[in-house]
Amino acid sequence: MEATQFIRAALAAEGITECGFLPRSHFRILNERLMQRCGDVQSAVMFLIPYRCATLPRDGLNISLYARVKDYHTYFSALAGRLTEVLTGRFPGERFYGFCDHSPIDEKAAAAQCGLGILGRNSLLINRTYGSFVFIGSLLTSMVLCGEESDRTTAFCRGCGRCKRSCPVSAITGTGIDRARCLSAITQKKHKTPEEEALLRKTGAVWGCDICQLVCPMNAAAAYTEIPFFKNSFADMLSAASIEAMSDEEFALYAFSWRGRNVITENIRRVHR
Secondary structure (H helix, E strand, C coil), X not given: CCHHHHHHHHHHCCCCCCEEEEEHHHCCECCHHHHHHCCCCCEEXXXXXXCCCCCCCCCCCEECHHHHCECHHHHHHHHHHHHHHHHHHHCCCCCEEEECCCCXXXXXXXXXXCXXXXXXXXXXXXXXXXXXXXXXXXXXXXXXXCCCCCCCCXXXXXXXXXXXXXXXXXXXXXXXXXXXXXXXXHHCCCCCCHHHHHHHHHHCEEECCCHHHHCCHHHCCCCCCCCHHHHCCCCCCCCHHHHHHCCHHHHCCEHHHHHCHHHHHXXXXXXXX
């Protein structure tokens, strides 16, 4: 079995079916110091982790879907460990470094180059199967892996502009996202201006914002995740009281925990005033 086939099979065993390969010359390095710590990286294995669940929220709160499942960083840390063990066992002497979010390379651009999707106007990667409800993972390796010519077209964004027109804060520009204006960023601030507080009450935003994703026609039929970590952890009923009642260990399992309890619970009470 060829190396790329074996790696595909290892990912498929984890429920991950969208992956691709790039030689070092084809991806852009964003953090040279971190890349140097990885040693002699020759290739990148790019893959998508779908997180959209079939379960629907029942609490009426505007919380991003990614934050209703347990923190993907926890999942990826365990996943990277399992993959590294399998791959180093099959390819002794080779090195593998797993990343999700904090990669030294431009993950979104690399995933698009692999044929895994395109970058929409909202700067998110849009995949043909899972839409934009994916986390991007990467394995940087010392192995020399040939980049594959994908037979999947990446020119499938309809350019309808719904995401831009639907953004309540006009954060989607002609060149991407104005992150300072993005509603998702505002919900995560510890100290908000009176104007920002009024905006949260108006939009009902509690944590994150999925508006640009929910209106995208490419997400209308996005497939649901089959990964148990996400399927079995979807929180469909959240409230300020339930979050405050969580133990520290339980609270730490969710992505919104990094800002502390007060940020999300105050947001919930703010939109309910």
